[in-house]
Amino acid sequence: MLRTLPPREIRGGLAECIKHDVIRDAEGFANLETNIGRALALLDFDYLNDLIAHNVEIKAKVVTADPLERGERAHLNFGHTFGHAIETTLNYKKSHGECVALGMAAAAEARDRSCADRRCDAPADRSRDRFGRACPRADCKPIQTC
Numbered sequence: 206m207l208r209t210l211p212p213r214e215i216r217g218g219l220a221e222c223i224k225h226d227v228i229r230d231a232e233g234f235a236n237l238e239t240n241i242g243r244a245l246a247l248l249d250f251d252y253l254n255d256l257i258a259h260n261v262e263i264k265a266k267v268v269t270a271d272p273l274e275r276g277e278r279a280h281l282n283f284g285h286t287f288g289h290a291i292e293t294t295l296n297y298k299k300s301h302g303e304c305v306a307l308g309m310a311a312a313a314e315a316r317d318r319s320c321a322d323r324r325c326d327a328p329a330d331r332s333r334d335r336f337g338r339a340c341p342r343a344d345c346k347p348i349q350t351c
């Protein structure tokens with residue numbers, strides 16, 4: 206089925222994979238960091254299928270552990286508050302995954318600017334640096350939250 210999807214949609218799905226590893230699986234994130242070129246090339250469908258299975262497993266565990274979204278499940282929203290705002294602002298010209306990627310970068314940036322507590326998890330920082338922090342707006346300014 207992956208072979209039938211436009212590359213843009215697959216890459217958008219990779220943003221959700223990054224999100225899952227950032228919130229739940231540091232080892233998976235390190236693996237994805239190592240293999241991101243392989244993933245983005247969209248040539249190795251066996252690897253992509255394994256990646257999807259890994260991420261479905263993460264999401265299922267989180268949803269099963271918190272079916273009423275009263276705690277841990279909220280972590281699945283990482284990048285989505287900003288991402289949904291970006292989607293709306295850009296009138297849905299970017300895909301959901303593209304906006305979530307930008308949203309994760311924005312959330313990490315906001316965290317950096319608002320949180321003096323540097324014990325926050327390193328994967329969020331690494332995802333921002335590794336997978337880009339580019340905003341489509343040339344006049345974009347970092348979000349000041351404090």
Ligand SMILES: [Zn+2]
Pocket residue numbers: 221285301305
């Ligand atoms: Zn999403």
